[in-house]
Amino acid sequence: MAVSGIVVTLASDPGLAEQAMAALSADPRLTLGERFGLRLAAVAETDSPRADRDLWDQLHAIPGVVHVDVTFVALDQPAPELAREMENTDAHA
Amino acid sequence: MLTLDRRTFVKSAAMTAATTAAAAGSASALSLPVLSQPEGSSLKWNKAPCRFCGTGCHVMVGTENGRVVAIQGDQKADVNKGLLCVKGYHVGLILYGKDRLTTPMLRKDGKLVPISWDEAIATIAKRIADSPKTFAMYGSGQWTIGEGCAGNKFMKAGLGNNHIDGNPRLCMASAVTGFLSTFGVDEPPGVYDDLDACDVAIMWGNNMAEMHPVLFSRLIDRRTRGEKVMVIDMTTRRTRTSDHAEHVLLFKPHGDLAIANGIAHLLIKNGTYDKDFVAKHCNFRQLGPKPDEKTPPDMLGAPMTFEEYAKAVEPYTPEKVEELSGIPAEKIRLLGELFGRRDIKINSLWCMGMNQHTRGTAINCLVHAIHLLSGHFGKPGDASTSLTGQPSACGTVRECGTLSHLLPGGRLVANPDHRKHAEEFWNVPEGRIAPKPGYHTVEMFKRFNTPTDQGGDITTLWVQVTNPGQTIPNLERNFRKKKGLADKFLIVSDVYPTATTELADLILPSAMWVEKNGMYGNSERRTQQWFKLVPPPGDARDDCWQTIAVSHKLLDMGVEGMKGKDGKWIFHTTDAAGKEVPIWDWAHYYDTNVDERLFEEYRAFTRMKHKDLAPYQEYVKSRGLRWPVIQQPDGSWKETRWRFSEFDDTYVAKGKGFQFYHSVTKDDKALVWFRPHEFPPEMPDKDFPFWLCTGRVLEHWHTGTMTRRVPQLHRAMPRAYVEMNREDAKRLGVQNGEVVTIKSRRGELDLPVWIGGRGDPKPGEVFVPFFDEGKLINQVTLDEYDPYSKQPDYKKCAVTVLRKA
Numbered sequence: 001m002a003v004s005g006i007v008v009t010l011a012s013d014p015g016l017a018e019q020a021m022a023a024l025s026a027d028p029r030l031t032l033g034e035r036f037g038l039r040l041a042a043v044a045e046t047d048s049p050r051a052d053r054d055l056w057d058q059l060h061a062i063p064g065v066v067h068v069d070v071t072f073v074a075l076d077q078p079a080p081e082l083a084r085e086m087e088n089t090d091a092h093a
Numbered sequence: 094m095l096t097l098d099r100r101t102f103v104k105s106a107a108m109t110a111a112t113t114a115a116a117a118g119s120a121s122a123l124s125l126p127v128l129s130q131p132e133g134s135s136l137k138w139n140k141a142p143c144r145f146c147g148t149g150c151h152v153m154v155g156t157e158n159g160r161v162v163a164i165q166g167d168q169k170a171d172v173n174k175g176l177l178c179v180k181g182y183h184v185g186l187i188l189y190g191k192d193r194l195t196t197p198m199l200r201k202d203g204k205l206v207p208i209s210w211d212e213a214i215a216t217i218a219k220r221i222a223d224s225p226k227t228f229a230m231y232g233s234g235q236w237t238i239g240e241g242c243a244g245n246k247f248m249k250a251g252l253g254n255n256h257i258d259g260n261p262r263l264c265m266a267s268a269v270t271g272f273l274s275t276f277g278v279d280e281p282p283g284v285y286d287d288l289d290a291c292d293v294a295i296m297w298g299n300n301m302a303e304m305h306p307v308l309f310s311r312l313i314d315r316r317t318r319g320e321k322v323m324v325i326d327m328t329t330r331r332t333r334t335s336d337h338a339e340h341v342l343l344f345k346p347h348g349d350l351a352i353a354n355g356i357a358h359l360l361i362k363n364g365t366y367d368k369d370f371v372a373k374h375c376n377f378r379q380l381g382p383k384p385d386e387k388t389p390p391d392m393l394g395a396p397m398t399f400e401e402y403a404k405a406v407e408p409y410t411p412e413k414v415e416e417l418s419g420i421p422a423e424k425i426r427l428l429g430e431l432f433g434r435r436d437i438k439i440n441s442l443w444c445m446g447m448n449q450h451t452r453g454t455a456i457n458c459l460v461h462a463i464h465l466l467s468g469h470f471g472k473p474g475d476a477s478t479s480l481t482g483q484p485s486a487c488g489t490v491r492e493c494g495t496l497s498h499l500l501p502g503g504r505l506v507a508n509p510d511h512r513k514h515a516e517e518f519w520n521v522p523e524g525r526i527a528p529k530p531g532y533h534t535v536e537m538f539k540r541f542n543t544p545t546d547q548g549g550d551i552t553t554l555w556v557q558v559t560n561p562g563q564t565i566p567n568l569e570r571n572f573r574k575k576k577g578l579a580d581k582f583l584i585v586s587d588v589y590p591t592a593t594t595e596l597a598d599l600i601l602p603s604a605m606w607v608e609k610n611g612m613y614g615n616s617e618r619r620t621q622q623w624f625k626l627v628p629p630p631g632d633a634r635d636d637c638w639q640t641i642a643v644s645h646k647l648l649d650m651g652v653e654g655m656k657g658k659d660g661k662w663i664f665h666t667t668d669a670a671g672k673e674v675p676i677w678d679w680a681h682y683y684d685t686n687v688d689e690r691l692f693e694e695y696r697a698f699t700r701m702k703h704k705d706l707a708p709y710q711e712y713v714k715s716r717g718l719r720w721p722v723i724q725q726p727d728g729s730w731k732e733t734r735w736r737f738s739e740f741d742d743t744y745v746a747k748g749k750g751f752q753f754y755h756s757v758t759k760d761d762k763a764l765v766w767f768r769p770h771e772f773p774p775e776m777p778d779k780d781f782p783f784w785l786c787t788g789r790v791l792e793h794w795h796t797g798t799m800t801r802r803v804p805q806l807h808r809a810m811p812r813a814y815v816e817m818n819r820e821d822a823k824r825l826g827v828q829n830g831e832v833v834t835i836k837s838r839r840g841e842l843d844l845p846v847w848i849g850g851r852g853d854p855k856p857g858e859v860f861v862p863f864f865d866e867g868k869l870i871n872q873v874t875l876d877e878y879d880p881y882s883k884q885p886d887y888k889k890c891a892v893t894v895l896r897k898a
């Protein structure tokens with residue numbers, strides 16, 4: 001499980017910002033919180049570090065999302081699981 | 094109070110953190126629930142600075158059952174106000190790579206075999222005792238302050254040996270010589286608050302969006318609040334920073350020297366320089382004559398008048414600067430006009446682009462010069478500020494003086510008075526510190542990689558908390574040659590296997606980050622403290638303990654230098670009752686706070702250059718304090734933001750406005766330097782027609798030894814590549830992803846091509862990141878360095894691009 005607290009900065013163009021809000025609300029991995037001007041608080045829940053990374057990339061690709069800052073990450077993944085993941089990569093082959 | 098199950102609790106904590114950060118700077122008042130932890134949870138939160146870059150963000154570290162289980166940005170931290178970058182929020186995972194080093198290993202018959210700590214310490218002590226003068230230590234801007242203090246004292250005050258240097262020599266030594274030449278004292282006068290107040294931010298070869306992302310967000314975020322801030326990106330390749338810039342000025346390598354002189358030319362020609370500030374606070378300087386063919390002129394230079402200075406910059410007309418730099422003359426005029434305005438604030442920012450430069454000292458001086466000349470200095474938003482890549486390049490290396498020519502607190506090895514002070518503070522006999530500076534980094538590695546009978550007079554080298562096997566320029570010559578030299582002995586203290594441990598004769602497993610007590614000093618003079626929160630794995634131990642244990646072993650062996658003036662061990666430590674604490678014995682190392690002891694000893698050094706630090710316990714309470722930290726009549730401690738400015742710096746005399754109290758000319762004035770444009774030592778030609786620039790990427794921190802062990806970061810940026818301009822690729826018939834050979838006069842490397850990727854070099858340039866230990870680009874780079882800072886230039890050399898058959 002990966003739980004992250006994030007702040008999404010929306011575009012200043014109101015149309016684009018609304019479009020981004022609609023896309024973000026429809027994403028089941030996100031729980032949206034309060035919005036302060038162009039800044040939106042949210043929580044992202046994903047099943048694995050890979051999904052976490054994918055979500056990060058997808059958020060950045062949404063029109064009207066200018067920037068995503070992460071403010072909290074829970075790292076509840078036990079070390080052996082990480083080790084297994086890394087075995088499948090070539091980082092230290 | 095709410096009682097929640099664990100997942101709900103974690104979600105609520107995540108939403109609280111996000112909401113608070115989102116609301117920061119907004120007018121809305123917040124009312125957040127007070128969360129209790131799930132029943133039975135032993136989760137604890139503590140502060141620590143981020144392990145990575147010199148920004149010095151603070152994180153809150155959640156620990157449970159001896160493990161780091163959560164990270165969040167620290168809302169109480171001024172630097173990052175609750176935010177972290179992609180690296181920072183994964184910082185906890187760097188502790189848990191599968192291949193942590195957990196036991197000492199000695200190479201026997203060519204193979205590394207596990208040994209005990211006793212054998213490891215005895216092996217090092219014997220190597221040193223057998224030949225103390227050919228021993229060298231190579232440390233790091235990731236050394237904690239305690240580690241740096243222990244290493245420096247051990248070498249300079251114990252062994253009387255100045256061959257101790259640190260990797261900041263490779264990343265910010267030219268910033269040091271720039272500050273020293275201009276202000277007579279190191280480190281930026283300004284602070285990060287300048288980012289909140291400037292109208293114009295100029296990036297001098299500085300990809301801040303990727304290298305100091307939280308600072309860049311702090312700057313850019315002002316736009317979302319309706320504030321206007323103009324970003325000017327002066328760069329040799331387009332980067333993510335360029336995407337946010339109003340003006341992207343792509344210049345030729347070394348063109349920055351011409352640009353700065355061009356701005357000075359316009360300020361004088363248009364009469365828009367700040368006449369009052371210049372008259373009251375500036376002297377002018379140029380290089381003096383060369384003492385001989387091989388020796389560069391003195392760094393203190395020779396005086397010149399304002400008229401001589403004006404004459405020196407006269408040839409740098411916008412058209413001439415266009416020719417030298419490639420930047421259109423009208424853009425040079427724009428820069429001249431901006432600097433000439435009194436109604437705006439300008440913050441210049443730089444990092445490796447200006448420092449890794451064979452004229453690094455010169456360009457640092459020139460950027461300070463245009464700020465002084467124009468009076469864009471010493472007011473919130475008006476500053477010339479260097480940023481550091483490492484978390485404690487400033488705190489540990491620049492301030493504690495862990496370079497071969499320095500002593501703590503801004504003192505110099507070559508100055509007899511400074512040696513005397515250091516001997517007094519360290520309580521060692523007069524004459525213990527050798528008068529000659531030791532070898533700087535490149536020289537140290539050259540000598541270690543040269544046969545002993547051919548002048549290679551470094552035979553044992555101890556590397557702590559850094560990876561020179563990946564970062565030293567011209568690796569084949571300056572690092573890998575050691576392999577064939579039987580009498581050379583390489584000791585490496587580290588947390589993971591690296592390109593350096595690959596050639597090590599002895600590997601020592603180290604504790605990292607919150608597995609030990611520590612202090613760092615970030616880019617804005619902020620000293621930060623944290624406590625050990627989790628145990629290190631296996632038999633890994635603190636680097637500081639390793640140094641102390643070797644020192645004690647040498648004491649046992651009768652090495653005189655390990656004793657102070659009073660005949661006691663140089664690291665002698667007692668408890669409150671005056672009883673000796675055996676800190677050389679790991680079982681008792683944490684019986685006292687060794688960090689606090691070393692810091693308090695070091696603190697005495699800091700007054701001479703007005704870099705005053707507060708007592709250790711003040712840092713325990715705070716998220717760092719920026720020096721000079723001055724005690725107030727009520728006993729509290731006040732940090733300083735704008736140095737040399739009367740309104741904020743206690744050391745400026747009343748009525749002075751500004752006072753450069755460490756002035757080189759001893760008249761409280763700063764120096765405006767003239768340094769001419771010069772071409773780089775190696776330029777593209779018909780055999781090697783491309784410029785090569787190397788650098789970093791957002792996801793990986795420096796050589797990637799930590800961040801490549803974090804799956805999320807590794808996957809985001811798995812391996813090195815070569816960025817090429819689309820026109821060049823087309824001309825050579827190279828496709829995206831195709832593997833090409835990058836070849837220089839020193840070596841070659843195969844890399845996949847990335848066209849239109851993250852960065853976009855100009856035609857005739859290629860860029861390669863250096864994080865990938867499988868693709869060592871420093872086999873290709875040049876080992877030429879700045880004559881004053883001795884910092885190598887990794888940003889430009891000539892290469893060719895060859896298609897594979």
Ligand code: SF4
Pocket residue numbers: 143144145146147148149150173176177178179180181182304305306307308
């Ligand atoms: S900007 Fe630097 S200090 Fe801040 S979180 Fe990122 S890596 Fe860490």
